[in-house]
Amino acid sequence: MRAPQASLAALSKALGVTLPAKPKTSATKDGRTALWLGPDEWLIIDEAGNDPLADCAKVTALHSAVGISHRNAGISVAGPAAAVTVNSGCPQDLSLEAFPVGAASRTILGKSEIVLLRTAADAFRVECWRSFSDYVFTLLSEAAGDAAN
Numbered sequence: 001m002r003a004p005q006a007s008l009a010a011l012s013k014a015l016g017v018t019l020p021a022k023p024k025t026s027a028t029k030d031g032r033t034a035l036w037l038g039p040d041e042w043l044i045i046d047e048a049g050n051d052p053l054a055d056c057a058k059v060t061a062l063h064s065a066v067g068i069s070h071r072n073a074g075i076s077v078a079g080p081a082a083a084v085t086v087n088s089g090c091p092q093d094l095s096l097e098a099f100p101v102g103a104a105s106r107t108i109l110g111k112s113e114i115v116l117l118r119t120a121a122d123a124f125r126v127e128c129w130r131s132f133s134d135y136v137f138t139l140l141s142e143a144a145g146d147a148a149n
Helices: 005-015 052-057 082-087 130-148
Strands: 026-029 032-038 041-046 072-078 104-109 112-120 123-129
Touching: 005 052, 032 104, 032 112, 041 123, 072 082, 072 112, 072 130, 082 123, 082 130, 104 130, 112 130, 123 130
Parallel strands: none
Antiparallel strands: 026 032, 032 041, 072 123, 104 112, 112 123
16 A cells, blocks of 8 residues: 555544554554555555455545555464574564564565564564465475574
Protein backbone atom coordinates (compact mmCIF):
# COMPACT_ATOMS: atom_id res chain seq x y z
CA MET A 1 0.00 0.00 0.00
CA ARG A 2 1.20 3.50 -0.73
CA ALA A 3 -0.15 6.69 0.79
CA PRO A 4 0.93 10.21 1.74
CA GLN A 5 1.31 11.24 5.38
CA ALA A 6 -2.04 13.07 5.29
CA SER A 7 -3.90 9.78 4.64
CA LEU A 8 -2.33 7.68 7.41
CA ALA A 9 -4.87 8.40 10.15
CA ALA A 10 -7.86 7.42 7.98
CA LEU A 11 -6.12 4.30 6.66
CA SER A 12 -4.96 3.27 10.13
CA LYS A 13 -8.51 3.57 11.41
CA ALA A 14 -9.93 1.55 8.51
CA LEU A 15 -7.28 -1.16 8.83
CA GLY A 16 -7.54 -1.35 12.61
CA VAL A 17 -3.78 -1.05 13.05
CA THR A 18 -1.68 2.11 13.30
CA LEU A 19 0.53 2.35 10.23
CA PRO A 20 4.11 2.75 11.48
CA ALA A 21 5.88 5.95 10.48
CA LYS A 22 9.43 5.01 11.47
CA PRO A 23 11.85 3.03 9.30
CA LYS A 24 12.38 -0.65 10.14
CA THR A 25 9.21 -0.90 12.25
CA SER A 26 5.91 -2.75 12.23
CA ALA A 27 2.65 -2.70 14.15
CA THR A 28 0.33 -5.61 14.90
CA LYS A 29 -3.24 -5.74 16.15
CA ASP A 30 -5.90 -8.46 15.97
CA GLY A 31 -4.06 -10.63 13.45
CA ARG A 32 -3.14 -7.79 11.12
CA THR A 33 0.43 -6.52 10.75
CA ALA A 34 1.58 -3.36 8.96
CA LEU A 35 5.26 -3.22 7.97
CA TRP A 36 6.98 0.06 7.10
CA LEU A 37 8.79 -0.41 3.77
CA GLY A 38 9.44 3.20 2.81
CA PRO A 39 8.34 6.77 3.56
CA ASP A 40 5.01 6.17 1.82
CA GLU A 41 4.89 2.36 1.52
CA TRP A 42 3.60 -0.45 3.76
CA LEU A 43 3.05 -4.18 3.48
CA ILE A 44 -0.17 -5.27 5.19
CA ILE A 45 -0.33 -8.91 6.30
CA ASP A 46 -3.67 -10.23 7.54
CA GLU A 47 -3.61 -13.62 9.24
CA ALA A 48 -7.13 -13.34 10.66
CA GLY A 49 -8.87 -13.99 7.33
CA ASN A 50 -10.06 -10.42 6.84
CA ASP A 51 -9.69 -8.39 3.66
CA PRO A 52 -7.43 -5.34 4.01
CA LEU A 53 -8.22 -4.28 0.44
CA ALA A 54 -11.92 -4.06 1.26
CA ASP A 55 -11.07 -1.99 4.34
CA CYS A 56 -8.89 0.36 2.29
CA ALA A 57 -11.60 0.70 -0.37
CA LYS A 58 -13.83 2.43 2.20
CA VAL A 59 -11.26 5.21 2.67
CA THR A 60 -11.66 8.36 0.57
CA ALA A 61 -8.21 9.71 1.51
CA LEU A 62 -5.57 9.44 -1.23
CA HIS A 63 -3.88 6.02 -1.31
CA SER A 64 -3.11 3.07 -3.54
CA ALA A 65 -3.68 -0.47 -2.29
CA VAL A 66 -2.93 -3.56 -4.37
CA GLY A 67 -3.43 -7.17 -3.34
CA ILE A 68 -0.22 -9.21 -3.56
CA SER A 69 -1.25 -12.30 -1.62
CA HIS A 70 -1.09 -14.43 -4.78
CA ARG A 71 2.34 -13.05 -5.63
CA ASN A 72 3.97 -13.54 -2.22
CA ALA A 73 4.74 -16.54 -0.04
CA GLY A 74 5.46 -16.28 3.67
CA ILE A 75 7.98 -18.61 5.30
CA SER A 76 8.33 -18.90 9.07
CA VAL A 77 11.79 -19.47 10.54
CA ALA A 78 11.73 -20.18 14.28
CA GLY A 79 13.91 -21.72 16.94
CA PRO A 80 17.17 -21.07 18.75
CA ALA A 81 19.15 -20.89 15.47
CA ALA A 82 16.62 -18.77 13.55
CA ALA A 83 18.87 -15.70 13.27
CA VAL A 84 21.85 -17.82 12.20
CA THR A 85 19.66 -19.57 9.63
CA VAL A 86 18.41 -16.32 8.08
CA ASN A 87 21.89 -14.77 8.26
CA SER A 88 23.23 -17.62 6.13
CA GLY A 89 21.94 -15.73 3.11
CA CYS A 90 21.09 -12.29 4.49
CA PRO A 91 23.86 -9.75 5.19
CA GLN A 92 21.74 -7.71 7.61
CA ASP A 93 22.69 -7.54 11.31
CA LEU A 94 19.98 -9.65 12.97
CA SER A 95 21.15 -9.22 16.56
CA LEU A 96 18.30 -8.27 18.89
CA GLU A 97 19.98 -4.91 19.45
CA ALA A 98 20.05 -4.05 15.74
CA PHE A 99 16.88 -5.89 14.67
CA PRO A 100 14.52 -6.18 17.67
CA VAL A 101 11.17 -7.96 17.81
CA GLY A 102 8.81 -6.10 15.48
CA ALA A 103 11.60 -4.88 13.20
CA ALA A 104 10.89 -5.15 9.48
CA SER A 105 12.93 -4.44 6.38
CA ARG A 106 13.30 -5.11 2.71
CA THR A 107 16.56 -6.97 2.17
CA ILE A 108 18.01 -9.95 0.30
CA LEU A 109 18.34 -13.65 1.03
CA GLY A 110 20.78 -15.28 -1.31
CA LYS A 111 19.78 -13.92 -4.70
CA SER A 112 16.17 -13.11 -3.79
CA GLU A 113 14.63 -9.89 -2.56
CA ILE A 114 12.68 -10.51 0.65
CA VAL A 115 10.74 -8.62 3.28
CA LEU A 116 11.90 -9.72 6.72
CA LEU A 117 9.90 -9.38 9.93
CA ARG A 118 11.15 -10.40 13.36
CA THR A 119 8.10 -11.88 15.10
CA ALA A 120 9.84 -13.02 18.31
CA ALA A 121 13.35 -13.12 19.76
CA ASP A 122 13.87 -16.45 18.00
CA ALA A 123 11.46 -16.17 15.05
CA PHE A 124 11.22 -14.45 11.67
CA ARG A 125 8.71 -14.22 8.84
CA VAL A 126 10.34 -14.20 5.40
CA GLU A 127 8.11 -12.84 2.60
CA CYS A 128 9.26 -13.50 -0.95
CA TRP A 129 7.79 -13.70 -4.41
CA ARG A 130 6.09 -17.06 -4.89
CA SER A 131 8.26 -17.76 -7.95
CA PHE A 132 11.34 -17.62 -5.68
CA SER A 133 9.80 -19.52 -2.76
CA ASP A 134 11.32 -22.93 -3.60
CA TYR A 135 14.77 -21.36 -3.79
CA VAL A 136 14.29 -19.38 -0.55
CA PHE A 137 12.81 -22.36 1.31
CA THR A 138 15.64 -24.65 0.16
CA LEU A 139 18.29 -22.11 1.15
CA LEU A 140 16.71 -21.72 4.60
CA SER A 141 16.26 -25.48 5.04
CA GLU A 142 19.90 -26.18 4.22
CA ALA A 143 21.05 -23.35 6.49
CA ALA A 144 18.88 -24.67 9.34
CA GLY A 145 20.47 -28.09 8.92
CA ASP A 146 23.95 -26.55 9.02
CA ALA A 147 23.06 -24.49 12.10
CA ALA A 148 21.84 -27.60 13.91
CA ASN A 149 25.21 -29.35 13.44
